[in-house]
Amino acid sequence: MRIVLMGAPGSGKGTQAALIVKELGLPHISTGDLLRAAVAAGSELGKQAKAVMDRGELVSDDIVLGLLEERLAADDAAGGFILDGFPRNIAQAEALDALLDRLGQPVDEALQIDIDEEQVVKRIAKRAALEGRSDDTEETVRNRLNVYAEQTAPVVDYYAQRGVLSRVLGDGSIEEVFERIRAVLQLHADD
Ligand code: B4P
Numbered sequence: 001m002r003i004v005l006m007g008a009p010g011s012g013k014g015t016q017a018a019l020i021v022k023e024l025g026l027p028h029i030s031t032g033d034l035l036r037a038a039v040a041a042g043s044e045l046g047k048q049a050k051a052v053m054d055r056g057e058l059v060s061d062d063i064v065l066g067l068l069e070e071r072l073a074a075d076d077a078a079g080g081f082i083l084d085g086f087p088r089n090i091a092q093a094e095a096l097d098a099l100l101d102r103l104g105q106p107v108d109e110a111l112q113i114d115i116d117e118e119q120v121v122k123r124i125a126k127r128a129a130l131e132g133r134s135d136d137t138e139e140t141v142r143n144r145l146n147v148y149a150e151q152t153a154p155v156v157d158y159y160a161q162r163g164v165l166s167r168v169l170g171d172g173s174i175e176e177v178f179e180r181i182r183a184v185l186q187l188h189a190d191d
Contacts, residue, residue, distance in 0.1 A: 001026065001080045002105055003185075004087070004096075006156060007113030009144045010120035010127075011170045012177055016113065017084040019178045020185070027076045030084040034067045035059060053135045056143030058151060061091050069099065080108075089151040093158050109188055110159035111181065115170035117145060 001024065007013045014030060021028040035053060038046035049059045058064075068086060071077065087093040100106050121141060128136035135144070159165040166188070168180040 001185075002100070002108050003080075003082045004107050004110040004159070005082060005084045005113070006110060006152070006159075007170060008115055008117075008120055008148045008152075009141065010123045011113040011115040012123075012174065013084050013113060015174055016178060016181055017082050019174075020082055020181065023182065024080075024082075024185075026080045026082050027074075028084060029068070029071050029077065029081050029086075031064050031068060031086040031088075032084070034071060035064070038067065050134075054140065056135060056140040057147060058088055061089070061095065064088075064092065065095055068096075072099070072103075087155055090154055090158060093155050107159070107162075107164055109185065110156075110162075110165045111184065112156050112159075112165060112167045113170040113177070113181075114167055119171060120145065 003020070003026070005013050005017050005020075014032065017028050017030065020026070035046075035049045039050045039053070040046070045063060049063060052059045064086065072081070083096075087096050097106070121138075124136050124141050125138070127133065135141075156165065156167075166184045168177065168184060170177055
């Protein structure tokens with residue numbers, strides 16, 4: 001199964017992807033994690049990405065697509081995957097379709113986690129206190145939310161038009177949200 005997990009920053013994408021991975025045994029491919037690994041490695045690409053991430057903006061499509069293509073070529077991705085944080089704009093969605101069409105492996109399920117802005121700000125403030133991620137400052141989070149509304153929200157319609165979109169509510173506990181996701185995935189596994 002090839003799943004795309006979408007939602008605003010703080011909607012619980014990364015959190016829920018980790019639970020889905022456990023349940024379905026698919027690799028979890030997070031472009032945020034791939035970028036943070038590049039930053040931690042101190043490569044030239046990582047240095048460029050860090051400046052952009054710290055402003056709350058999207059890293060260039062070329063950089064992210066390069067990282068993603070490399071990751072999707074690994075053996076463990078051949079039997080399906082969960083993509084977390086990608087695509088983040090229409091150009092990325094089209095590039096992903098082109099890449100997966102070449103492999104004969106289209107997206108099966110695009111899962112959108114819906115959440116209101118107030119909860120996002122609270123959750124990320126909590127993570128900032130616990131983990132100190134450099135893009136979790138209040139100003140950057142606000143910018144990430146604006147970027148999400150302008151560039152990423154249209155991707156939801158893109159998948160709706162392709163008939164693969166499901167939506168779940170992201171409020172409530174981590175377990176409650178996961179139960180909703182599990183119900184959707186179960187339903188579609190039986191299709
Ligand atoms: P990401 O790493 O994708 O960061 P994110 O949107 O904040 O999501 P994340 O998965 O980390 O958080 P989650 O909602 O699970 O991206 C970071 C940056 O990388 C972007 O701003 C951008 O610059 C760059 N980037 C990434 N992908 C890109 C792409 N494709 N193109 C260009 N640039 C890209 O969780 C947030 C917090 O909420 C956690 O602390 C969690 O514990 C908590 N939480 C989750 N569920 C909860 C619940 N039900 N109740 C209470 N708390 C909950």
